[in-house]
Amino acid sequence: MTETLKVAMPKGRIYKQASELFRQAGVPIPLDVDETRKLVIPLPELGMEFIMAKPVDVPTYVEYGAADIGIVGKDVLLEENKDVYELLDLGIARCRMSVIALPDWQPGIRQRVATKYPNVASQYFREQGQQVEVIKLNGSIELAPLIGLADRIVDMVETGQTLRENGLVEQISILDITSRLIANRVSYRMKNGPIQALCDRLHQVIPNAVAPRE
Ligand SMILES: Nc1ncnc2c1ncn2[C@@H]1O[C@H](COP(=O)(O)OP(=O)(O)OP(=O)(O)O)[C@@H](O)[C@H]1O
Numbered sequence: 001m002t003e004t005l006k007v008a009m010p011k012g013r014i015y016k017q018a019s020e021l022f023r024q025a026g027v028p029i030p031l032d033v034d035e036t037r038k039l040v041i042p043l044p045e046l047g048m049e050f051i052m053a054k055p056v057d058v059p060t061y062v063e064y065g066a067a068d069i070g071i072v073g074k075d076v077l078l079e080e081n082k083d084v085y086e087l088l089d090l091g092i093a094r095c096r097m098s099v100i101a102l103p104d105w106q107p108g109i110r111q112r113v114a115t116k117y118p119n120v121a122s123q124y125f126r127e128q129g130q131q132v133e134v135i136k137l138n139g140s141i142e143l144a145p146l147i148g149l150a151d152r153i154v155d156m157v158e159t160g161q162t163l164r165e166n167g168l169v170e171q172i173s174i175l176d177i178t179s180r181l182i183a184n185r186v187s188y189r190m191k192n193g194p195i196q197a198l199c200d201r202l203h204q205v206i207p208n209a210v211a212p213r214e
């Protein structure tokens with residue numbers, strides 16, 4: 001009898017692509033899971049239990065072992081910096097993290113940068129030798145330069161539509177982002193069989209998949 005794998009699934013954008021990938025990999029998530037408001041979903045036929053989490057909280061559930069494995073964007077993984085194993089680049093929810101400004105931006109003496117990712121942004125500007133004040137926001141980041149809260153922002157760009165509609169320009173792309181499969185360190189040892197089996201299945205349906213180094 002195999003042990004149940006507790007999987008922290010991010011609600012929202014990533015779930016749609018992750019559930020599709022699981023299905024392609026031969027893990028048939030029932031369609032009603034896509035629509036449910038239930039937060040803990042037993043899937044005994046798959047040997048799994050889904051925990052439907054806010055994306056930013058996935059690394060926390062996995063670090064504490066409330067979930068054995070989880071799916072999370074590389075952006076969140078870098079920002080949260082939790083003690084988890086990164087097992088697989090799933091190649092889904094592809095986007096980039098960029099520095100964005102108004103077209104007439106000029107470097108000033110006191111620069112302010114608004115972002116959902118203060119740790120990643122601070123590290124980037126430190127490495128560039130640029131002194132900036134980083135302001136944490138939780139959404140609608142593009143508002144900040146439009147209404148004078150900040151000179152620039154660090155945010156995700158996918159299609160570029162949000163930038164175009166708000167008259168902003170991408171100065172530089174600093175990170176390519178995809179979603180990753182992560183694991184709790186103890187679970188990875190104790191439930192290695194089912195975790196490895198899932199990795200193998202997923203690996204087969206991810207084009208150019210690589211197992212990232214620790
Ligand atoms: N256009 C995009 N904008 C933002 N994130 C994207 C985009 N495309 C893919 N992603 C990826 O999807 C992840 C989750 O995005 P989503 O919008 O579902 O979460 P969120 O904004 O944190 O959630 P919430 O709406 O609950 O605050 C991001 O962490 C990133 O890795």
Ligand SMILES: O=P(O)(O)OC[C@H]1O[C@H](OP(=O)(O)OP(=O)(O)O)[C@H](O)[C@@H]1O
Pocket residue numbers: 138139140141142155156157158159160161162163
């Ligand atoms: O390049 P695009 O395809 O336009 O995608 C990028 C936009 O999508 C995300 O916002 P989201 O919709 O998650 O809303 P939020 O700003 O409230 O986080 C992100 O923060 C950008 O604003």
